[in-house]
Amino acid sequence: METDHKKKQSISKSKQYLVILLGILLFGGCLWFFSTYYEGEKPVLKLSETVDTIGREKIIDITATDKKRGLRKILVTISQNEKEHTLYSKDYPTRGIKEKTFRIEVNPKSMKLHDGEARINISAVDYSLRKNNTTLNIRVIIDTIPPHIYLLSSAHNINPGGSCIAIYNVSEEVVRSGVNVGDDFFPGYPIKLADKSCYIAYLALPLDAKRGSVSIGVVARDKAGNESLKILPRYIRNKKFRTDIINLTDSFLEQKMPEFQQMDNNLRAATPLETFQYINAQTRQDNFMTIQSICEKSVQKQLWQGHFLRMKKAATTAQFGDRRDYCYKGKTVSKSIHMGIDLASTRHSPVEASNSGVVVFTGYLGIYGDTIIIDHGFGLFSLYAHLGMIKVKEGQTVTKGELIGHTDTSGLAGGDHLHFSILVGGKFVNPQEWWDPHWIKDNVESKLAAVASSR
Ligand SMILES: [Zn+2]
Numbered sequence: 001m002e003t004d005h006k007k008k009q010s011i012s013k014s015k016q017y018l019v020i021l022l023g024i025l026l027f028g029g030c031l032w033f034f035s036t037y038y039e040g041e042k043p044v045l046k047l048s049e050t051v052d053t054i055g056r057e058k059i060i061d062i063t064a065t066d067k068k069r070g071l072r073k074i075l076v077t078i079s080q081n082e083k084e085h086t087l088y089s090k091d092y093p094t095r096g097i098k099e100k101t102f103r104i105e106v107n108p109k110s111m112k113l114h115d116g117e118a119r120i121n122i123s124a125v126d127y128s129l130r131k132n133n134t135t136l137n138i139r140v141i142i143d144t145i146p147p148h149i150y151l152l153s154s155a156h157n158i159n160p161g162g163s164c165i166a167i168y169n170v171s172e173e174v175v176r177s178g179v180n181v182g183d184d185f186f187p188g189y190p191i192k193l194a195d196k197s198c199y200i201a202y203l204a205l206p207l208d209a210k211r212g213s214v215s216i217g218v219v220a221r222d223k224a225g226n227e228s229l230k231i232l233p234r235y236i237r238n239k240k241f242r243t244d245i246i247n248l249t250d251s252f253l254e255q256k257m258p259e260f261q262q263m264d265n266n267l268r269a270a271t272p273l274e275t276f277q278y279i280n281a282q283t284r285q286d287n288f289m290t291i292q293s294i295c296e297k298s299v300q301k302q303l304w305q306g307h308f309l310r311m312k313k314a315a316t317t318a319q320f321g322d323r324r325d326y327c328y329k330g331k332t333v334s335k336s337i338h339m340g341i342d343l344a345s346t347r348h349s350p351v352e353a354s355n356s357g358v359v360v361f362t363g364y365l366g367i368y369g370d371t372i373i374i375d376h377g378f379g380l381f382s383l384y385a386h387l388g389m390i391k392v393k394e395g396q397t398v399t400k401g402e403l404i405g406h407t408d409t410s411g412l413a414g415g416d417h418l419h420f421s422i423l424v425g426g427k428f429v430n431p432q433e434w435w436d437p438h439w440i441k442d443n444v445e446s447k448l449a450a451v452a453s454s455r
Contacts, residue, residue, distance in 0.1 A: 039068045042132040043124035051120065054142045055224030058106040062088075062122060063099065069127035071097045076104055078111070080118040080142075085111045087120070095127045108142050115142050146226035147172050149218050152198055152451045156216070156234040157443075161207040161241070161321050163422075163429045165444055166232055167191075167451050169198040170220045177220035179203045179232065186425040188218075189300050189378045193448065194455040200448075202379050204427040207321050207337065211236045241321035244338070248276065248328045252414055273328055279367060279412065280326065280334045287366040292426040294361050294373055295381050304355035304376040308434040309401060311343045311351060311418050318342035320430040339428035340383070340421035347416045348389075348406045353398040354382050354420070354434075362390050368419065369411025372404055379426075385419035386410050 048061035064074050072095075076088040087104040108114070123135040148171035158164045166179050168188065178187040179201040188199035206214065216232040253272035260279050261267040267275050322338040353374055360381070361373035368385035372392060375381055388408025392398060407418045422431045433439045 037069070037129050039128045040130055040132060041066070041068050041126075041128075043071060043126050043134045045122055045124055045134055045136050047122075047136075051138055052140055053224040054106050054108060054118070054140050055222070055226040056107075056109065056144050058225065060104050060106070061101060062104065063101040064124040065099045066124070066126040066132075067098060070095050071100060071124060072127045072131070073123075073125040074100065074102070075121075075123050077121045078106060078113070078118055078140075079121065080113050080116070083112075085113075108144055113142055115144055118142050141224070143222065143224040144226065146228040147174050147177075147220045147222045149177075149220050149228055149230040151218065151230055151232070152454075153447050154233070154450075155447070156232055157237060158205045158209075158234055159237045159430065159433070160205055160209045160239045161428075161430045162205055162237075162239075162433055163424050163443070164203050164205070164234070165447060166201045166203060166218060167193070167198055167447065168201075168218050168230070172222055174220045174222055177201075177218070179216060180219050180229075181205060181216050182209075182214045184425070184427060185219075187379065189298075191302075193452040196455050198451070200378060202424045204424040204429045205236065206427075207241065209236060211238075239321075241323060241337075242319060244318065244322045244324050246324055246326050248273070248326050248333065256412065256414075273333065276326070277334050280336055283366045284336060287368060290365065291373070291383070291423070295375075295379070295423050295426040298375050298379045298381070299358060299377040301377045303357045304380065305400070306355075307437040307440050308354040308382065308422070308431065309352055310354070310431075310435045311345065311349065311420065314343035314345040314349070314418070316341060317344045317417060320428075320432065340385070340419045341431050342417050342419055344415065344417040345407065348408065349416075349418070350403050351384055351387065351405045351407060351418055353400060353402045353404050356400045357382070357398060359392045359394055359396045359398060359404075362392060362394055365411070367412040369413060370405075370408070371411075374398060374404075379424060381423040382431075383419075383421040383423065385421070386413040386417060 043064055043066040046063045051060055064071055071092055074088065074090045077084050077086050088102055118140050120138040120140055123133060126132045150169045152169060153167035156164050156166065170177060177199055178185055181203050186201050186203040188201040190197060191200045216234050218230045218232060219227060221227045253276055257272040257275040261275055267278060318338050320341050324336045324338055325332045326334040355376055357374040357376040359372060360375045365371040370387040370390055372384045372390060373381055384405065386408060387405040387410060389406045392404045398404060407416050409416050420431055422429050422434050
């Protein structure tokens with residue numbers, strides 16, 4: 001009897017366990033079912049950029065993500081005055097799309113949207129039984145009118161390899177404006193003339209520019225991306241540049257090339273002549289890229305006053321724009337264009353800041369040797385190369401005529417001299433103009449005064 005009772009007890013206990021186990025399984029199953037099919041994680045919507053204005057055309061990339069059940073539906077619309085246009089609509093008939101990036105194009109004119117406020121609605125629904133939905137409602141301003149450019153300066157007479165300033169104003173707030181000279185862009189900087197705001201751009205003309213061969217125009221772009229262009233009336237003068245033949249001697253190559261070979265592993269096995277050919281082409285180009293990146297940022301203020309100073313008691317030994325043919329044993333082995341002026345005096349002559357500004361570079365710069373670059377504001381820079389001793393530091397403010405270093409033979413210099421360059425917007429220009437008080441008066445000071453008095 002007792003054994004029977006015990007048996008019965010053990011069976012009922014087993015039943016109890018089974019029920020508990022089934023309960024746990026059922027609970028776990030429900031949990032799994034709900035967390036999988038009935039999950040509550042909403043899709044995520046990301047835009048490639050913040051959109052608050054739309055111009056004549058706007059392209060926006062959107063990424064929709066749903067990590068759990070995946071995307072079911074995406075819909076993008078734009079609405080204005082209760083009229084709605086579909087920009088994108090996609091239904092995914094089967095589950096499994098976790099992420100989708102798509103592009104929408106808004107063209108207000110073809111959609112008959114007018115300038116003013118509109119709303120972009122982006123929604124994504126997922127495959128959860130809950131149909132989780134994420135919606136972004138973005139207020140945008142449609143602005144299809146490009147900025148109007150008012151040209152304030154006149155008489156843009158430019159020499160090939162020379163500089164010029166343009167003064168203009170725009171009808172609305174712009175995110176980018178300046179002057180295009182062919183493919184080169186020279187930024188405009190905000191200034192005040194007679195207490196009124198306008199823009200000034202310093203521009204440079206390439207050496208090979210001929211009358212009519214290069215287009216020059218003021219460009220402006222507003223927040224909505226609308227761009228406008230105004231051709232700059234200009235007169236391009238004729239200018240001829242010299243050709244200079246430089247004979248390379250073995251003593252120059254043997255004396256100068258090891259310094260460069262030491263610094264570049266590619267040149268270890270090269271002959272002195274091969275080394276020269278490499279540095280006169282490749283290193284020259286690399287150094288120019290470095291100079292351009294240094295000159296990319298400039299103080300938004302005119303730090304210079306009056307004409308630039310030319311090194312005292314110095315003879316000009318090479319001009320700006322000289323086309324140089326390098327000859328070795330009667331053969332032309334390399335070419336370059338001289339983008340500065342060489343000034344020679346006695347050894348280790350003092351070098352002065354040609355005008356006031358801020359030192360933005362000091363140090364070794366390949367063919368230029370030990371170099372100083374000074375920012376004079378609005379994209380105007382001066383460069384001093386082949387120095388021996390540098391007396392200033394980066395970030396230091398210098399005044400016109402202040403001692404900044406001494407001449408020497410560092411870099412690709414045959415003898416002790418100063419290589420002096422001026423740059424406008426990262427392009428080398430003829431320093432002769434900036435040394436000339438008459439040129440400064442006619443091309444900068446009078447222009448600024450004429451605009452100021454007409455306002
Ligand atoms: Zn030079």
